[in-house]
Amino acid sequence: MVPAPWILTCVKTMPKKNLVTALNEGLRSELAENPDVVVLGEDVGRVGGVFRVTAGLQEEFGSDRVIDTPLAEGGIIGAAIGMAMYGLRPIAEIQFSDFIFPAFDQIVSEAAKYRYRSGGEFPIPMVIRAPVGGGIRGGHYHSQSPEALFIHTPGLKVVCPSNPYDAKGLLKSAVKDNDTVMFFEPKRVYRAVKMEVPDGPYEIPLSQAKVVRPGEDVTVIAWGAMLFEALAAAESAQQQGVSTEVLDLRTLWPVDVESIMQSVRKTGRVVVVHEAPKTCGFGAELLTLVSEHAFLHLQAPPKRVTGWDTPFPYRLEQEYLPLQHRILPALLETAAY
Amino acid sequence: MVPAPWILTCVKTMPKKNLVTALNEGLRSELAENPDVVVLGEDVGRVGGVFRVTAGLQEEFGSDRVIDTPLAEGGIIGAAIGMAMYGLRPIAEIQFSDFIFPAFDQIVSEAAKYRYRSGGEFPIPMVIRAPVGGGIRGGHYHSQSPEALFIHTPGLKVVCPSNPYDAKGLLKSAVKDNDTVMFFEPKRVYRAVKMEVPDGPYEIPLSQAKVVRPGEDVTVIAWGAMLFEALAAAESAQQQGVSTEVLDLRTLWPVDVESIMQSVRKTGRVVVVHEAPKTCGFGAELLTLVSEHAFLHLQAPPKRVTGWDTPFPYRLEQEYLPLQHRILPALLETAAY
């Protein structure tokens, strides 16, 4: 974990709990509220997850509720679907989102289509949690951000919180949601950001974006770990006289189109930031939505600042990621267009 | 197979060979030219493929070159990767692109990244053929168009011919290419279109789009089976005084940006058509590329006419597909904007 110094400075609230703790609390609270909630995945029990997000839960709720599974993501999701059909509320963990692909068939061909193809007989209310993103020296297979693949799949919801407070509230909403929710956790933020998080239960509704910094000249859309990069770039842009509105999507799909359009109609300029490769990333969808909904308001070409179209590199990851030094020029150029 | 009458009328050349025959010839010619080429997949040998694309090849080249495999797409692609590493040129068939997901991990985590992650030690020259698209009453699982998932994955090339002539030439180029090529065959076109195809070998280079109908007022980008719908809509638009330029991408990735921009700079208006669900489909990427490269030339919001964001339906498939009756209004609106 390489916490860039700006991560801490961007969050203005008093440091209190980090993302891991907030998620852990969210899980604990759902397990406690509803006896049908079960957590399953590799190393989630005994050891509490390789990132410790599920720490202590097996001790508290027993190994029938917090279950260590064999090394088979396809089996985890296939079994979780069956559990959801029976009436449980499974929360499946995929150790790294890079390892979600053995489960891709069960997610995309099955979970996503189950309610539809069965004429509504079998909804699949389940949450699939997985750490995403780079910046922790994970190279190819511990750094990817596969959200676009799931957004392209009708039937799935996709969530990616950027901070501990939102994470807990969104996780609780996701568990209560009656659809299958992909819940992506920015691993770079796990321990890098601390903020005040209530001990008690609360929910943050899905599909509501949040303006985390109001601005006038240009809108930047981000989520997860890159939100902090966008915020840092916005701060720098301000110093150069450009006022940036920063939108944290929080739920990626179904996305909060209204909030995006409201901001873009105001600023007339938009930049989207994501870690995933540029081509066919979620950025393309967002910018196309903007063109479709707010064409006449656009005063500059919509811009993407993203990961390059290469596999995720190890040594040069800081050059791969769309960090603030790449976002800033995009903001300035767009504002000056 | 429901061949719409306009399919036949849109192709102006003398009917001769259909897509199945052209692909069969392309495979035969590669098998004959290069002893390292092998074909493998479910039911490709004895029976010549469920669409008969590989008919007769096992008889001609033997069961060591044209191989029936067990029912395991992951095994087919995993083994094909190993074969390619050894120096063979595998052409793997996935019976329907809907069944590619058990192989998704081997394609996305392995084949796509192999050359890169091994520092160039192990290129994976292989072709993965799969029928795509709807219109043959296949419902959920015999109709999908998953190209966007592979375009989003750095390291893969993606091809989708629309007609027999291109198909044979593109297939031969794909087999000779030293990267992994996803070769999607529009199954609705398999037997619906006939045209003159030379008996001898020829190649069509990858990454070259083709203007199949020149026009002045609006550009429509399509590929595969939807090309014919776009052509039909363009014909109808012409009758209403709108001149449409129709671009057949042929290779989806790396896409021929130059040809697209040339057309859009001329017309200032663009509509993209695809069968896949709208959200995060390749249309979003194409339209974003247009915004990025030709923003000042755009005189109307770029438009998408696509499959809906639902699983692919059975009974209502003609209402799901972006057929000419949905493309035509998009052309007219865009032209009139």
Place this chain on the structure above:
Amino acid sequence: MRRPSIFLREGIPTAIRPDGTLDRTHAPDISTERKRELYVAMLRTRVIDGRLERLQRQGRIGFHIGSLGEEASILGSAMAMGAQDWIFPCYREFGALLSRGFPLQSYVDNMFANANDIVKGRQMPDHYTSRAHRFGSVSSPIGTQISQAVGFAWAAKLKRDPITVAVYFGDGATSSHDFHTGLNFAGVYGAPVLFLCRNNQWAISLPSNEQTASQNFAEKASSYGVAAKRCDGNDVLATYHTITEALGYIQREKKPMMIEMLTYRMGGHSTSDDPRAYRVDDEVDRWAKTDPLVRMRRHLEHLGGWNETDESEAKQAVEQELSQCIERAEAAPPPELDTMFDDVYQTRPPHLQQQASQLIHGPRAVDPHLR
């Protein structure tokens, strides 16, 4: 053309002897009335299969995937299950669904994918489901139901509900990922699953002996610490008996079990397939001699519980019911356009509301006769 050679019936006990008498050690202790029910269920399935195939030839339905020759394996297993038990189907088990009381009309509506279809015309024919009948959802991708059935059964175990979940799959499906993960998870967690491998000797054009180098499919279970047995899947009583014992084992031992039901696919893979391209007639003829209906009928006749009149009356009854169902199903309208956007999510999000309105108020509204 090679043929399955290692997948023979050697060592697999039969219940019904060639002369129609019974080997009681391998047969269930059930009434003649129940036996008639078993036979009628098989007969019904066969009659329906024949009619649906004709409908497909006539272009009146788009597709059918039948169970010709496999009726004993399907009905012998399904009808041995308890009412509380669940079935996760492959795609040839419409007979099992009907045996649970699912209305024939509903099944035929599914074949026509009309407005009354339980899956709202969204899937190909023969992709039925019914929660009320404790019957999972048919899916085309091979094998995916296996790990789901395991999760379902495991959930029941966690909830302490004493049910068993039977999951059907073919010989080809043993090569799938989900066979591997499903059996492994079931073994590890002791999920009450009955794995039913319907070995009909072919996976489209691939014979079983090229699907795997193992001696048979049952032995694959030991890899996972799962008990297994083979049974004569063309002998409905032997199958019923084996399944009854397996259900007892599963609930007694709190462990899964796998049964390989050895049978034969007498017809094409589906109405899209012509098996003459890859297999020889004498193999089919040989298997025709073990026709499960003929064998069971002989037994019933031996018991004095069946005769020519029963047979023709039973057939006619099905044909008649079927004709009525087909008439109604064919006359029913297609699903409403708007239903295309239901059930993607529990509630329709804005983007789908928008798309629905585009469809309904778009060109389709102007020219409703487009197809």
Place this chain on the structure above:
Amino acid sequence: MRRPSIFLREGIPTAIRPDGTLDRTHAPDISTERKRELYVAMLRTRVIDGRLERLQRQGRIGFHIGSLGEEASILGSAMAMGAQDWIFPCYREFGALLSRGFPLQSYVDNMFANANDIVKGRQMPDHYTSRAHRFGSVSSPIGTQISQAVGFAWAAKLKRDPITVAVYFGDGATSSHDFHTGLNFAGVYGAPVLFLCRNNQWAISLPSNEQTASQNFAEKASSYGVAAKRCDGNDVLATYHTITEALGYIQREKKPMMIEMLTYRMGGHSTSDDPRAYRVDDEVDRWAKTDPLVRMRRHLEHLGGWNETDESEAKQAVEQELSQCIERAEAAPPPELDTMFDDVYQTRPPHLQQQASQLIHGPRAVDPHLR
């Protein structure tokens, strides 16, 4: 805390007796010199492991995944392979790569992901490869190399090249999809593959007996018609012997074989893991008594082929060589920025040319000290 119980060494023959003498029925007939080479290779591996772990603690490298306790299974198998044979690694087999003559400097460059790294700094440390050394490409996703090794071996068979391909994987990997498809394909096509299951009894925090309900891992092979044996993976000579025989079988019978090498992961899963959270010390202590280095050293001493001086000289030699390599590797620059865009495709397409130029002429050019 539960512990593996069923995965014990009962019935598995050893070659080296506790007193250092040999049971010749289970030992290879090799010279003392060769035995010294085996021992030195193991020793070298252990020394390197120790040093890399320290480097990681110091933050000088990002990660290391070692083979502490598993040296005999890795070296005993790799060094029994022929020069023409190929190895498809899991991720703990750097010792195998070095035993094939891969320069230590190159390995250390890989650990530092510098400009000289054979994989150009693109993967995490310990993700090496070398075509020249007939050594596949380490990949993080578990199991994927298995079906690839099968395809590779199958290709060799189709080309009539008499080579064997050994593929390493852990006990956890037997649950992966590719274990299933790989063994199945190998069985069906008779691919000359040696499946090497390095059963170190843990998959991160999951003990082997919760990975599967099967009695052991070797028995899984019979599902696929693949022969299998277990060996004492902490006895380098027993391992070498078993592998030699397996290689003979594979080439003679033109069939695959699987060997389960029973060993124990003495350290954490990797430098990111602390095993004290999930396993008890007395289990570790018990296994420490079967330390493969101690056992082999005892045998060499018994043969009069090794003494304290040999030991310290050997260690020192490795330490010295290692120090030099580390010094050079640490001083080497990172890969050139522009290399980020190589090898995605054989030639760089326009969009990557454009992106490369954006990176190189972008903010990075203005502020080269950004990291």
